[in-house]
Amino acid sequence: MNRILFGAALPGRLGRSTGLAATLVLFLAALPILTMVAMSFGTTDTLEFPPQHFGLHWYRAAWQTFVSPDATDTLSMGTALTxxxxxxxATMIISTAVAVPAAYALSRYRFRGRVLVEQLVALPVVYPLVMLGLALLLVFNTLPFELGMVRLIVAHVILTLPFTVKNCAASVASIGPEFEEAACLMGASPRRALLDVVLPLMRAGILAGMLFAFIVSFNEFTVTFFLYSIDTMTLPVWLYSRTVSSLDPTxxxxxxxxxxxxxxxIWMLEKLVGDNGVAL
Structure with missing residues (x-):
């Protein structure tokens, strides 16, 4: 009898323990963001946590910095955001344009070196970003011409390709070859079947890859730090520059x-795509 009661109680206890552990992990993951949000509403000129008083003082200062940049700033926030x-x-468009045919070829065809190509596509996810930024800097510096913003786009495309290819490949994997065969039997050419049948069915994976590419590129700092110039400074690098000498609460x-x-x-991704074709 005791064994039966213990066996029946174990799943409930295990479920509560798992839920508590998951809640704790999620709270610790969100804690830095919550701390940042709380400190942004502080009113003192010095950083303190938790803030003694709350207000919109620093938000008004940030807005003033955005609309009327300080003359001592080498670059305005608006320029960095642009x-x-x-x-x-640009990264989102190029990465998606490369990922769609690449994902289709990797999913549909079997060729020598396919596994190696898949590993090379996924390599930027595990490659040390500091080493990647340094390697790209050495490569770009050997060129006889200046690329400007293009070298940032090239670097970001390398970083976002794993996300776009993976999501597009997940969509292609859910589309059986019988869809194309049926279209060809109805008189469509292979190219027409690809454009009118496969691509619309890949919509979820393509949208997911595009949004992931935009998010990764918009927030990228490590590789960008090696490649930026004063005329091509992105928003994350600009934010970092405001904390080098003294931490500006704005x-x-x-x-x-x-x-x-x-x-x-992310909310847009969930509403447009849901769980279809999303592969992290």
């Missing part, structure tokens, strides 16, 4: 703005 948006959008307000953009994009 650079980040241009690089992120950076917390700008960071909250960045996190809000990321949350909006």
């Amino acid at each position: 650079t980040s948006l241009i690089v992120a959008v 950076v917390f307000c700008f960071a909250v703005f960045t996190v809000a953009i990321d949350f909006a994009l």
Whole structure:
């Protein structure tokens, strides 16, 4: 009897323990963001946590910095934000344009070296970003011409390809070859079947890859730090520059703005795609 009662109680206890552990892990993961948000509403000129008083003092200062940059700043926040948006959008478009045919070929065809290609595509996820940034800097410095913002886009495409290819490949894997065969039997050419049948069915994976590429590029710092110039400084590097000599509390307000953009994009991803074709 005791064994029966113990066996029946164990799943409940295990479920509560698992739920408590998951809640604790999620809280610890969100704690830095919550701390940053709380400190952005402080009113004192010195950093303290938790803030003794709350207000919009630093948000007004951040807005003033955005609309009327300080003459001592080498680059305005608006210019850095514009650079980040241009690089992120270009990265998203190029990475998706490369990922769609690559994912289709890797999923549909069997060829020599296929496994090696898959490993090379996934390599930037595990490769040390500091070493990647240094290697790209050495390569770009050997070129006889200056690439400017293009070298940031090239670096970000390398970093985002694993996400776009993986999501597109997940969508292709769920589309059986019988869809294309049926279209060809109806008189469509292989190219027409690909454009009219496969691509629309890959919509979830393509959208997921595009949004992941934008988010990764918009927030990338480590590799960008090796490749930026004063004319091509992105928002994460600009935020870092505000903390080198002394920590400006307005950076917390700008960071909250960045996190809000990321949350909006993730919410958009969930609404547009859901769990279909999303592969992290």
